[in-house]
Amino acid sequence: MDQEKKLPRRAMIKAAAISATAAFVGKVNLPATEQPTNDDPTKIQGTPPGKVGTRSPFEQPSKKASDISGRTPLQDLYGIITPSDLHFERSHAGVPAINPDKYELLIHGMVERPMIFKLKDLKRFPAISRIAFIECSGNFRSGKETMTPQEICGLTSQSEWTGVMLSTLFREVGVSPKATWFLAEGSDAAVMTRSIPVEKGWKDAMIAYGQNGEAIRPEQGYPARLFLPGWEGNMNVKWIRRIELSDQPFMTREETSKYTETIKDHKIRQFSFDMDARSIITYPSYPQEVEKGWIEIRGIAWSGRGKIERVEISTDGGKHWQYARLQEPVLDKAHTYFRYLWHWDGSPTEIMSRAVDDTGYYQPFLKQLIDARGAEMGGYHLNPVTSWLIERGGRVLFKPEKWK
Amino acid sequence: MDQEKKLPRRAMIKAAAISATAAFVGKVNLPATEQPTNDDPTKIQGTPPGKVGTRSPFEQPSKKASDISGRTPLQDLYGIITPSDLHFERSHAGVPAINPDKYELLIHGMVERPMIFKLKDLKRFPAISRIAFIECSGNFRSGKETMTPQEICGLTSQSEWTGVMLSTLFREVGVSPKATWFLAEGSDAAVMTRSIPVEKGWKDAMIAYGQNGEAIRPEQGYPARLFLPGWEGNMNVKWIRRIELSDQPFMTREETSKYTETIKDHKIRQFSFDMDARSIITYPSYPQEVEKGWIEIRGIAWSGRGKIERVEISTDGGKHWQYARLQEPVLDKAHTYFRYLWHWDGSPTEIMSRAVDDTGYYQPFLKQLIDARGAEMGGYHLNPVTSWLIERGGRVLFKPEKWK
Known part of the structure; x- marks a missing residue:
């Protein structure tokens, strides 16, 4: 912040001088308290607290883009936190309604002890919080001059995610040293599935149940999702219900017919995980x-x-x-x-x-x-x-x- | 996060073993996809995107505490970001409804050029964002065993605040070197006023218009508030409309009859700004x-x-x-x-x-x-x-x- 002080003062004065509205006030009149008008908010008792706060009626942000996706209105935002209700969403069969008391995560396959974790089990383990983005790998649109950042690349958003490290759960079930991949399966109607190298699970993958201080939002996987920092959004399986350890990838629809990239010479790039800068x-x-x-x-x-x-x-x-x-x-x-x-x-x-x-x-x-x-x-x-x-x-x- | 790996594996196994619900699965049956029940979300098409997201109906947080205050439900939250609609609020005459197009901030008094800034003027200046808390100086309650963190000290919350440094505006209006205090005045019906040492204005005070990525919420001062990092909440004047530079404090109601502390020997501690650890x-x-x-x-x-x-x-x-x-x-x-x-x-x-x-x-x-x-x-x-x-x-x- 000290950098502000280094801005040349002349520049700042000029900035205001050319502004259409910032105005010098030759003689200061009485403060507005003494000059009530119909617009004077000091003359009207304000609204008492509600159960939760609300936006100003003058602010009407919207993420809705289609029946399968919502895009973050980047051009309207400040800073690094995306409001949870403006986080982008992309689902393959809508957002499921899940009762957290009935939620279960099964971890099985190449493990010593297959186990089922309820939400309260997941919350009992040592947790971490991390501010990081999730971006859809299909996050680029072009075509016309009248496109906003939201339309061009609004499929990226950032939250403070809280949850249990997947490595903690891997130790719990005793993942076999021979396991090289795991399947993550969602409980949406698309039963979204992706294959993920087990190294990512040991390194920094999380089962997240918190988002920006509160329970994760339904559109982002309530009550729990897989979170793979830096990897393409689709792999961060939402509403996760099953993890299966294996010694090979599962070749699901979402990594064969979709989420692969055509490149030169009729080749296909598969398993391109990292989102580049x-x-x-x-x-x-x-x-x-x-x-x-x-x-x-x-x-x-x-x-x-x-x-x-x-x-x-x-x-x-x-x-x-x-x-x-x-x-x-x-x-x-x-x-x-x-x-x-x-x-x-x-x-x-x-x-x-x-x-x-x-x-x-x-x-x-x-x-x-x-x-x-x-x-x-x-x-x-x-x-x-x-x-x-x-x-x-x-x-x-x-x-x-x-x-x- | 690497610390997770250092937790003794035996401890982790024990953690699960004594859990009431985490269960070993002797023989893994078919995944739930093959066993549809009425509760199986994979059998029901989910909800498409809305204009903004919503909480799960199973999550019903509330901040409402009284007709003048709302308290953050700290016991239900994770991490360091407070959801904007659960940020504590304390107002002295409710939350005013302010049209951002009519909003004005007057800076006058011991300055070279008294000026009025509209919201768009404030947004045009170089900005900063900062993740920091605001806490009410009256943030302590006690008395009975059945009190939650929200009831004991829920008058503290944290956001990513965005706005213009007050020092930038001070340079703009040419604050006199003889000015030692400034008055901050809100446009609520209480016309909240506080005196603030001018050093704080030069050091790290902001006029904030952004909160957690979006426009500041009405309960936190929409469309703009004073933000004094680390200083008692009440001085962070919301809905700020006027700043007057002076060479002495203004001795307003909120720093004489209120927001002063009785101490030993019938003395009163006044102007206690910093919130201690x-x-x-x-x-x-x-x-x-x-x-x-x-x-x-x-x-x-x-x-x-x-x-x-x-x-x-x-x-x-x-x-x-x-x-x-x-x-x-x-x-x-x-x-x-x-x-x-x-x-x-x-x-x-x-x-x-x-x-x-x-x-x-x-x-x-x-x-x-x-x-x-x-x-x-x-x-x-x-x-x-x-x-x-x-x-x-x-x-x-x-x-x-x-x-x-």
């Missing part, structure tokens, strides 16, 4: 408009492979790049908020961000993805640099790029 | 019950003066103390989650936690507060060690201590 400028973005002068460019960057090392910003269509300021805390496998103070002279231009993670990986341009995977590449794991066009009048438009 | 065990606590065996003691610790350095736990009524494990991230002036794995032998006992912050301050026992301030001490800034009595059968009760 990515960023998006959420302000300014469509449908926002800007005014000439100082603009704080804002957005989020994240990587499924580690921490965000830096975010680079170009305000001239990619010719020059500068470092954005990263908002602390910068966490592992987590959305990281970035900011970059820019003086816009009013000329049409193109702004973009690219993330670099602590493995040294650079977020690619779409062209680089095409070069690597071929024009026939599929729609999963696309993390290209996103550009916004700023028109002379301050209108901001997405710069869609086609690849097929 | 504190902790509370939220599990196990009343009305929870526990079983013999391994119990993860969990809770939160915080300090308005810095970071939590450590949390010490006693499971024998204060005779011996051990260090709890602190959950990362441990942030400045923020709720920090702690955990301590304890084997309960089933005997009646008393458990408690005490926080130590990075200034070296130890959370006091009530007796120490009485020794320092006298039995006539008032009800503000009480942060005593909280004890829970565990009865032979596993019932958990608050240990209330009287001081007058």
Whole structure:
């Protein structure tokens, strides 16, 4: 925060001077208390507390995108926490209604002691909390200029997840040293299943029952889900009811006909788990408009492979790049908020961000993805640099790029 | 998280073995998919996405405490983020309904350029986000054994706050070097006012308009509030509409007749800003019950003066103390989650936690507060060690201590 102090004072004054509304007040009149109007909230007794709080009626966010998905309205949000009711959702047969008292998780297969855990059993084990993102591997859309960050990549969200480490449960059931994969099965009507390398289970997988301080929300797997930090969303099986240890993958529908990527030479990339580093400028973005002068460019960057090392910003269509300021805390496998103070002279231009993670990986341009995977590449794991066009009048438009 | 791996495996097995419900499964039958019942969620198409998500109908948290306050249900929560709709609230004339397009913040008094900022002006300045708590200085209740953490100290909550540094606005209006105090005035019907040393404004005060990723909630000051990290809640003026710079405090009602503490010898302590270090065990606590065996003691610790350095736990009524494990991230002036794995032998006992912050301050026992301030001490800034009595059968009760 000390960086604020380093901003040149002249710049700040100018920022206000060109603002359409911030106004110098030549002579200060009596405070508004002395000047009641119909709009004066000090003249009306306010609302007493309710059982839970509510949003202002002036705030009407929406995540709904279709009958199978909801997308986080990134362009309307601040910071790194996604409100739980705006977390993206993607389900294959809707959200099941599960009675937590009847919930059971079976762990069996290549284990010494197959066991069934009720929710209260899971909660009794030592727990951890972790702020991290989940992103759908199909999180890229393009095609027209009037697309918002929500439409382009709103299938990523971040929560503080709480639960038991899967490694704790693995020790409990005595996973065989010969087990190399496990199946995770959901209790939705799609009976979502995925195969996961057992190493991930020992390393950092969780069975999460808490989200942003409270019970996990139904859309995110109530009462418990698998959480695989940094790995594609679909594998983080929601409403998890069964884990089966094996010495081979299970080749389920969701890793054979779906969630595989066509690449060059008619090849298919299967079991592509990690979500690569990515960023998006959420302000300014469509449908926002800007005014000439100082603009704080804002957005989020994240990587499924580690921490965000830096975010680079170009305000001239990619010719020059500068470092954005990263908002602390910068966490592992987590959305990281970035900011970059820019003086816009009013000329049409193109702004973009690219993330670099602590493995040294650079977020690619779409062209680089095409070069690597071929024009026939599929729609999963696309993390290209996103550009916004700023028109002379301050209108901001997405710069869609086609690849097929 | 690596610490999980260090837990002795025998301990973990024992934890499950004594659990009433976790069950060994001798022979694994067909998975539940093959055994449909009326309760089987896999046989019913689930719910499609809504505009926003909802809680499970099995989760019915409530913060409502009275017509003037709501308290965070700490005993039901996990981690460090408080869901925005469960953030505590304390208002002096209810929650005003404010149209953000009509919102204005006036800064005047000992400044070069008195100015009025609209909400869009505030949002245009360079911003910061910060995860930190707000706690009411009257956050202590005692009196009977059947009190929950929510009732004892539910007037503390934590959010990720986003806004503009007040120092940025101070530079904008040109605060006089002779100004030593400022008045913050809210636009609720109580027209809440407090005097604040100007140093706090230069150091880390914010005008916050974002909370946990979205617009600040009405109960927390929509569309903008003053946020003074670590200082008593009441000074963090909500619905802020006016800041007046001066060279002396304003001696408002809320710092003379209220929010001052009676201490020894008929003296009054005024302008006690910082919230001292504190902790509370939220599990196990009343009305929870526990079983013999391994119990993860969990809770939160915080300090308005810095970071939590450590949390010490006693499971024998204060005779011996051990260090709890602190959950990362441990942030400045923020709720920090702690955990301590304890084997309960089933005997009646008393458990408690005490926080130590990075200034070296130890959370006091009530007796120490009485020794320092006298039995006539008032009800503000009480942060005593909280004890829970565990009865032979596993019932958990608050240990209330009287001081007058």
